[in-house]
Amino acid sequence: MRATSWRLTMEAGPTKAKPVNADFAARIIKQASRPALAIGARITEHERLIEFVERLSRAGVAIIATAHAIRYTSERGIPAYKAGVVEATHLLTDPDWEGFDGKGKPDLLIVFAINLDLENQTFQTLKNFSDVKTLSIDRYFMVNATYSFPNLTEEAWLAQLDELCQKLGV
Amino acid sequence: MVTKPKKVKITKAESPTIKIGDLVIEIGEIEEDTWGEPLGPSPKPSWTELREWDKKLLNRYEPFYSPTCDMCCLCSYGKCDLTKDRKGACGITQRAQQARLILLECVIGAACHGAHARHMLEHQIERLGADYKIDLGLNIETEAPIYRTVIGKKPETLGDLLEGMEYAEREIQNLLASVHTGQEGDNLDLESKAMHAGMIDNLVKEIADLAQIVGYDFPKGDPDAPLAELGYGSVDKKKPLILFIGHNVAPGAEVITYAEAYGKADKVEIAGVCCTAHDLQRRDKSAKIIGPLSEQIRFVRSGIADVIVVDEQCVRTDILEEAMKVKTPVIATNDKMGLGLPDRTDDDPEAIVDDLVNYRIPGAFIHKPEKVGEVAVKVAERIAAKRAEFKGRALPEEEELKAEAARCVSCEKCQRACPVNLHISAALLEAAEGSFERLASLRKLCVGCMRCESACPRDIKIVSLMEKAAEGETYSQSYKIRVGRGPILDTEIRNVGAPIVFGEIPGVVAFAGCTNFANGAQEVAEMAEEFLKRNFIVVTSGCAAMAIARYKDENGETLYERYPGIFDAGGLVNVGSCVANAHILGAAIKIPYIFARRNLRANFEEIADYILHRVGAVGVVWGAMSAKALSIGTGLNRWGIPVILGPTGTKYRRLYLGRKDVPEKWEIYDAKTGEKLVTDPAPEHLAYVAESKEEAMVAIAKLVMRPNDTTKGRQIKLAHYIDLHKRYFGTMPEDIHLYVRTESDIPFNLKEVIMEILREKGWKERKIPDPTMLPRLIMKKKEAGK
Numbered sequence: 001m002r003a004t005s006w007r008l009t010m011e012a013g014p015t016k017a018k019p020v021n022a023d024f025a026a027r028i029i030k031q032a033s034r035p036a037l038a039i040g041a042r043i044t045e046h047e048r049l050i051e052f053v054e055r056l057s058r059a060g061v062a063i064i065a066t067a068h069a070i071r072y073t074s075e076r077g078i079p080a081y082k083a084g085v086v087e088a089t090h091l092l093t094d095p096d097w098e099g100f101d102g103k104g105k106p107d108l109l110i111v112f113a114i115n116l117d118l119e120n121q122t123f124q125t126l127k128n129f130s131d132v133k134t135l136s137i138d139r140y141f142m143v144n145a146t147y148s149f150p151n152l153t154e155e156a157w158l159a160q161l162d163e164l165c166q167k168l169g170v
Numbered sequence: 171m172v173t174k175p176k177k178v179k180i181t182k183a184e185s186p187t188i189k190i191g192d193l194v195i196e197i198g199e200i201e202e203d204t205w206g207e208p209l210g211p212s213p214k215p216s217w218t219e220l221r222e223w224d225k226k227l228l229n230r231y232e233p234f235y236s237p238t239c240d241m242c243c244l245c246s247y248g249k250c251d252l253t254k255d256r257k258g259a260c261g262i263t264q265r266a267q268q269a270r271l272i273l274l275e276c277v278i279g280a281a282c283h284g285a286h287a288r289h290m291l292e293h294q295i296e297r298l299g300a301d302y303k304i305d306l307g308l309n310i311e312t313e314a315p316i317y318r319t320v321i322g323k324k325p326e327t328l329g330d331l332l333e334g335m336e337y338a339e340r341e342i343q344n345l346l347a348s349v350h351t352g353q354e355g356d357n358l359d360l361e362s363k364a365m366h367a368g369m370i371d372n373l374v375k376e377i378a379d380l381a382q383i384v385g386y387d388f389p390k391g392d393p394d395a396p397l398a399e400l401g402y403g404s405v406d407k408k409k410p411l412i413l414f415i416g417h418n419v420a421p422g423a424e425v426i427t428y429a430e431a432y433g434k435a436d437k438v439e440i441a442g443v444c445c446t447a448h449d450l451q452r453r454d455k456s457a458k459i460i461g462p463l464s465e466q467i468r469f470v471r472s473g474i475a476d477v478i479v480v481d482e483q484c485v486r487t488d489i490l491e492e493a494m495k496v497k498t499p500v501i502a503t504n505d506k507m508g509l510g511l512p513d514r515t516d517d518d519p520e521a522i523v524d525d526l527v528n529y530r531i532p533g534a535f536i537h538k539p540e541k542v543g544e545v546a547v548k549v550a551e552r553i554a555a556k557r558a559e560f561k562g563r564a565l566p567e568e569e570e571l572k573a574e575a576a577r578c579v580s581c582e583k584c585q586r587a588c589p590v591n592l593h594i595s596a597a598l599l600e601a602a603e604g605s606f607e608r609l610a611s612l613r614k615l616c617v618g619c620m621r622c623e624s625a626c627p628r629d630i631k632i633v634s635l636m637e638k639a640a641e642g643e644t645y646s647q648s649y650k651i652r653v654g655r656g657p658i659l660d661t662e663i664r665n666v667g668a669p670i671v672f673g674e675i676p677g678v679v680a681f682a683g684c685t686n687f688a689n690g691a692q693e694v695a696e697m698a699e700e701f702l703k704r705n706f707i708v709v710t711s712g713c714a715a716m717a718i719a720r721y722k723d724e725n726g727e728t729l730y731e732r733y734p735g736i737f738d739a740g741g742l743v744n745v746g747s748c749v750a751n752a753h754i755l756g757a758a759i760k761i762p763y764i765f766a767r768r769n770l771r772a773n774f775e776e777i778a779d780y781i782l783h784r785v786g787a788v789g790v791v792w793g794a795m796s797a798k799a800l801s802i803g804t805g806l807n808r809w810g811i812p813v814i815l816g817p818t819g820t821k822y823r824r825l826y827l828g829r830k831d832v833p834e835k836w837e838i839y840d841a842k843t844g845e846k847l848v849t850d851p852a853p854e855h856l857a858y859v860a861e862s863k864e865e866a867m868v869a870i871a872k873l874v875m876r877p878n879d880t881t882k883g884r885q886i887k888l889a890h891y892i893d894l895h896k897r898y899f900g901t902m903p904e905d906i907h908l909y910v911r912t913e914s915d916i917p918f919n920l921k922e923v924i925m926e927i928l929r930e931k932g933w934k935e936r937k938i939p940d941p942t943m944l945p946r947l948i949m950k951k952k953e954a955g956k
């Protein structure tokens with residue numbers, strides 16, 4: 001699969017994301033020992049997004065609600081850690097950080113529904129200053145993640161998210 | 171015989187001659203001023219002298235890096251890939267490279283404000299003489315708090331300010347040198363230097379604004395500065411209109427002077443975009459502000475302007491090309507941008523006017539402000555009739571709009587170039603069918619960067635089409651803004667000093683910076699209103715002050731009409747242009763000086779330490795774009811003031827984040843006892859990015875907390891923090907136990923629920939210290955209050 005960055009100017013250097021589909025993404029998540037999902041202010045961009053957060057949470061993915069997304073996770077009773085996205089990212093760059101629950105740091109950060117600039121810069125920080133792998137399941141190809149969905153129409157994106165959850169058994 | 175040389179160090183001389191035995195030393199320059207305060211430890215500090223202070227800050231607030239580019243192409247040793255653990259050919263790491271770019275941007279910002287200050291100061295000295303007194307009126311004795319603290323002198327005349335300029339210029343040169351290949355390679359030293367550049371930036375802005383306040387008789391801290399007009403609807407489109415773009419008001423002020431002297435004041439419209447517009451209104455309240463930076467190209471394309479005068483900073487570099495499309499001549503006035511235009515400074519004004527009016531030249535470079543005054547007015551008057559077909563008529567007609575929109579092939583290249591990711595093609599599709607609402611609605615979110623047009627393979631003039639679709643609203647609206655008042659009065663500081671330091675006025679929030687917004691300008695006004703209602707002091711400047719004005723309530727009133735201009739609880743204070751925002755920091759510095767009687771003179775560290783631990787001020791730069799905004803913010807950080815950026819601010823590549831989960835980071839001394847103790851993580855961060863206005867508002871309420879708050883003050887601050895957290899996040903804050911020091915800190919109506927949380931967290935009561943990070947201040951505390 002080939003993909004180009006949704007916003008071409010986000011191409012930061014020679015190290016680029018591997019484009020993945022739902023099936024591959026599910027395998028990456030299964031292989032991770034402590035996957036976490038960060039969501040942000042774009043959670044209201046489509047009414048179904050919060051449903052996928054709920055399903056991923058049921059699949060054992062820890063949820064980090066950034067910006068005011070905590071409002072939507074708590075309304076649905078989804079357990080979530082609350083932090084600013086830069087705060088969470090900063091913690092992930094600390095090799096000695098023990099994680100929000102004190103039991104260990106996430107080894108995979110899955111991301112979607114965050115302001116695109118902020119999302120891209122999050123990948124940039126983690127690519128350059130941590131060993132945490134990153135997976136974008138946003139609808140745009142995020143070239144600075146480790147793995148990313150390619151650029152998708154809204155319909156195709158929702159279908160991929162649905163398939164991803166199904167492959168994880170939720 | 172070789173002997174060890176003996177050193178004689180004289181830091182200050184009271185008399186021109188010093189005798190040591192038979193040795194007589196003549197001193198060239200004598201310290202002579204009327205300021206009786208003893209000289210502090212750091213007059214005109216070099217970077218090395220404040221490095222230890224920066225290290226303290228940087229230990230607590232770790233730099234957080236987020237590169238926009240993984241490579242470096244600064245020298246021909248490269249290009250180098252610095253991703254992750256790789257190093258450049260010069261040995262630099264990714265972390266240091268990011269800090270180096272931050273330093274470079276801060277130096278650019280400081281150099282911009284410095285060159286602006288130098289130009290303005292020399293212009294005023296030329297007009298009024300070096301001995302012209304700096305007099306800001308009876309209510310402002312502390313005329314230059316930043317200057318006094320950094321330089322260690324009280325400037326009494328315009329000429330005195332030259333010493334500050336010379337200091338700043340020397341430091342800027344040193345700092346810029348550090349960026350060269352094979353120089354500074356430690357990211358923390360680079361950050362410390364960036365802070366130094368930021369402090370210099372703050373200083374030169376104060377110099378620039380002082381020079382123009384006294385030179386042009388701008389309002390001198392008047393809380394009742396008049397209301398003035400903003401918006402496309404505020405200009406009389408029938409009159410010849412001179413549009414000013416930029417930041418340096420010298421040519422604009424001379425245009426007003428010329429128009430007044432020759433009876434033209436009622437015959438021409440004077441209007442501006444960006445900070446020059448603020449300063450035009452400070453000179454003459456009948457001048458109009460068109461809007462912030464984002465309006466620049468749109469207004470030019472409207473064709474309403476008959477002549478455009480550009481000065482410096484934030485001017486589009488393609489301004490000449492755009493102006494020519496609507497037959498508007500351009501006058502460049504400042505050596506920072508000549509635009510390739512012929513230098514006509516020494517020519518006869520009539521000859522220049524004739525050439526411009528007859529389009530023999532597209533514009534002229536005239537770097538003498540007085541001559542610009544005459545030429546601009548004459549050109550505007552004579553050319554207006556000639557270009558009637560463009561004046562306000564340059565936008566496409568509706569049929570053209572439909573036809574142009576129909577040419578769109580939905581390739582989405584525009585959206586992929588758009589920083590706001592606007593779905594332009596969908597709006598064009600509807601416009602082609604005659605439905606313009608969706609296209610019009612995009613205008614509110616568009617930052618006017620023109621990248622979409624540049625990317626479009628069909629060469630569709632997207633921004634002009636958007637403008638046409640929104641024409642009805644844009645062209646009819648006018649708004650009220652309060653004229654920039656400049657400094658905060660000493661008398662106001664006397665009234666609010668204690669309530670701010672004790673926390674009873676919950677905080678000072680300053681909205682400043684550019685219009686590179688992720689979700690439109692209205693968010694700034696909404697945030698300002700939230701904190702005005704909560705009795706914070708809201709201060710503003712620059713494009714943010716304009717964004718606040720462009721929001722009316724259901725009665726058609728702007729916040730400036732509804733809230734007074736006083737520096738007090740519930741006041742909305744527009745200080746003016748970007749250089750005027752030095753007065754926001756100035757107010758923070760005056761609090762330890764006037765209220766707590768701390769010495770200012772060459773006493774940077776103590777003042778910054780005081781502000782960091784006691785003055786609940788926070789800056790919000792929601793749409794920051796420029797290098798200047800970065801240097802201003804980094805300077806504020808060094809003085810102990812936290813700054814919140816909008817989501818686009820993450821592209822500055824560096825934040826300063828605290829770790830509330832690491833108690834050792836919050837160690838301070840109790841100045842009363844010398845005891846080292848862990849205090850509350852307040853302020854939690856020094857430079858933070860919030861993704862949404864909701865997140866920013868909660869962050870503001872948290873970042874105004876200070877370790878020195880009294881229990882009553884902390885109760886009030888906690889009540890706001892909890893209320894905003896519940897309103898926007900729907901939950902109680904999870905870190906509340908970190909900010910409750912004693913039971914008396916708990917807001918009365920929340921006692922039960924908070925005590926329950928505290929029990930769960932295993933909370934223990936803590937001492938409220940007299941906080942400082944400077945061991946030399948232990949036991950030297952002076953009594954507060956005059």
Ligand code: SF4
Nearest residue numbers: 242245248250258260
């Ligand atoms: S400055 Fe250093 S990292 Fe940059 S191109 Fe030159 S050698 Fe490479």
Ligand code: SF4
Nearest residue numbers: 588616617619620622
């Ligand atoms: S001008 Fe407006 S629509 Fe065009 S790219 Fe810039 S922000 Fe987007």
Ligand code: SF4
Nearest residue numbers: 578579581582584626
């Ligand atoms: S780039 Fe031009 S042609 Fe392509 S979608 Fe945008 S407006 Fe249409």
